Amino acid sequence: MQTNDAQDLWETLRKGLANHLPERTFHDWIEPCRPLSFDGTTLLIQVPSPSARIWIEQQLAEEFHDVLVQCDLASLRLGFMVAGDAKTAPAPAKGRPAVTAPAETPLDSPFPQGFQRYTLDRFVVGPSSQLAFAAANAVVENHGRSNSTLNMNPLFIYGGSGLGKTHLMIGIGKGILAKSPGVKVAYLKVDNFFNELTIAIRAKNTEPMRKKYQQNDLLLLDDVQTLGRMERTQEEIFYILEYLLQYGKQIVITSDKPPQKLEGLHDRLITRCKWGLTADIQPPDFETRVAILRKKLEDEVFKDLPHVPEDVITFIAHKAKGSVRDLEGLLTRVVFQSSFLGVAPSLDVAQQAFMGQTGSEATASISMEKICRTTAETYGISFTDLMKKKSRHQSILLPRQVAMYLTRELTAASFTEIGRNFNDMHHSTVMNAIESVKNRMQKDADFHKLVHSLLNSIQ
Numbered sequence: 006m007q008t009n010d011a012q013d014l015w016e017t018l019r020k021g022l023a024n025h026l027p028e029r030t031f032h033d034w035i036e037p038c039r040p041l042s043f044d045g046t047t048l049l050i051q052v053p054s055p056s057a058r059i060w061i062e063q064q065l066a067e068e069f070h071d072v073l074v075q076c077d078l079a080s081l082r083l084g085f086m087v088a089g090d091a092k093t094a095p096a097p098a099k100g101r102p103a104v105t106a107p108a109e110t111p112l113d114s115p116f117p118q119g120f121q122r123y124t125l126d127r128f129v130v131g132p133s134s135q136l137a138f139a140a141a142n143a144v145v146e147n148h149g150r151s152n153s154t155l156n157m158n159p160l161f162i163y164g165g166s167g168l169g170k171t172h173l174m175i176g177i178g179k180g181i182l183a184k185s186p187g188v189k190v191a192y193l194k195v196d197n198f199f200n201e202l203t204i205a206i207r208a209k210n211t212e213p214m215r216k217k218y219q220q221n222d223l224l225l226l227d228d229v230q231t232l233g234r235m236e237r238t239q240e241e242i243f244y245i246l247e248y249l250l251q252y253g254k255q256i257v258i259t260s261d262k263p264p265q266k267l268e269g270l271h272d273r274l275i276t277r278c279k280w281g282l283t284a285d286i287q288p289p290d291f292e293t294r295v296a297i298l299r300k301k302l303e304d305e306v307f308k309d310l311p312h313v314p315e316d317v318i319t320f321i322a323h324k325a326k327g328s329v330r331d332l333e334g335l336l337t338r339v340v341f342q343s344s345f346l347g348v349a350p351s352l353d354v355a356q357q358a359f360m361g362q363t364g365s366e367a368t369a370s371i372s373m374e375k376i377c378r379t380t381a382e383t384y385g386i387s388f389t390d391l392m393k394k395k396s397r398h399q400s401i402l403l404p405r406q407v408a409m410y411l412t413r414e415l416t417a418a419s420f421t422e423i424g425r426n427f428n429d430m431h432h433s434t435v436m437n438a439i440e441s442v443k444n445r446m447q448k449d450a451d452f453h454k455l456v457h458s459l460l461n462s463i464q
């Protein structure tokens with residue numbers, strides 16, 4: 006294919022990422038990337054260094070996926086190549102592959118390509134995830150059997166953010182597809198469904214979309230907690246679930262809360278969610294965290310990097326006690342930092358990564374609360390009004406928009422997470438708020454100065 010294709014695709018992706026990522030993340034990681042080639046399937050992107058490749062592949066996979074879906078490029082595969090290797094590649098050399106191999110994901114795979122590692126055999130099971138893991142395996146095992154005694158439809162998995170719900174869900178999909186390759190599977194994130202539906206509603210044509218999802222044998226519905234305020238989306242999802250359940254098709258749902266605690270959901274939808282089996286996942290204990298880190302280090306991207314010693318693994322497992330995403334994030338930072346500094350991973354490097362001596366780590370430790378309190382103080386309003394008051398008055402609206410912008414700049418929080426923090430605001434409202442701050446900053450020098458001084462004072 007022509008270089009132009011690669012450039013056009015990259016331009017589309019770049020624009021999407023610019024809207025989706027915090028400005029600083031975009032500037033640090035995306036700006037230095039260059040499109041290399043497009044072979045009709047894979048867009049090959051050059052990254053400036055091995056450490057950048059680690060970061061992009063490990064920390065930004067979900068963001069790339071969301072943008073691909075939003076840009077209607079869900080089937081596009083991405084490969085990342087380190088700058089110096091460009092003369093000898095694209096064919097991966099023996100030993101360390103210079104290009105991310107998307108080979109594990111077949112072209113017509115229903116799963117996002119960033120989720121290659123999400124298989125049941127790569128899920129490390131501990132006491133806190135035993136039930137959910139057993140249920141996931143049982144769903145795979147019993148799929149297609151008519152004589153199953155236990156009703157596991159839908160399987161509803163809930164638990165805090167980053168604890169492995171999506172991993173298990175995709176693992177179920179892959180397990181069922183491995184057993185019965187002809188099965189039709191759809192993976193659906195509620196936010197993406199909302200966007201797709203909005204376009205369909207604008208075109209006054211929602212029927213094809215409903216049909217598209219009703220024809221599946223397995224529906225994986227991710228993050229239903231965001232459904233609360235989406236009246237029309239709820240309605241569409243209800244009809245799809247109802248139809249699939251009626252025809253005995255398997256549904257797997259994930260959420261950060263159990264069905265009965267899902268706010269804003271219609272009773273009939275809650276009832277459907279509770280119909281089958283509900284299983285929770287809690288944060289892993291220390292031994293499981295160590296096992297997860299060891300498993301993670303088996304990933305392709307870590308294979309030819311210097312060995313991470315046992316004391317470093319133990320250190321990370323002690324420090325990152327909450328979500329597995331944070332645990333993996335700290336490991337990535339340690340490996341990234343070692344690679345960046347050209348030294349082997351050690352306790353010193355781990356300590357540095359943890360203490361936040363790099364820009365990205367320092368920002369990660371800033372809490373949303375601190376950002377919001379400082380913003381409220383600067384604007385002379387109360388913290389509670391900033392967070393909760395349902396007011397469209399400029400005196401509340403503007404500081405709130407600024408706080409959202411700062412949160413996006415200074416933390417790794419997604420639009421959805423930011424919205425949750427502000428009285429469960431919808432992610433599209435958050436996106437608009439941030440956009441409006443950016444626009445105003447461009448036009449109004451004083452406002453630009455104020456936001457920047459806030460940014461500096463919080464860091």
Ligand SMILES: Nc1ncnc2c1ncn2[C@@H]1O[C@H](COP(=O)(O)OP(=O)(O)OP(=O)(O)O)[C@@H](O)[C@H]1O
Pocket residue numbers: 122123127128129130134164165166167168169170171172173228259261297300329330333
């Ligand atoms: N028990 C586990 N074993 C191995 N990897 C895990 C485990 N739990 C989580 N992970 C990894 O942690 C990361 C986050 O997991 P995942 O995206 O599934 O979380 P989640 O619960 O769906 O989060 P969210 O609610 O924010 O969407 C993934 O890289 C996943 O592979």
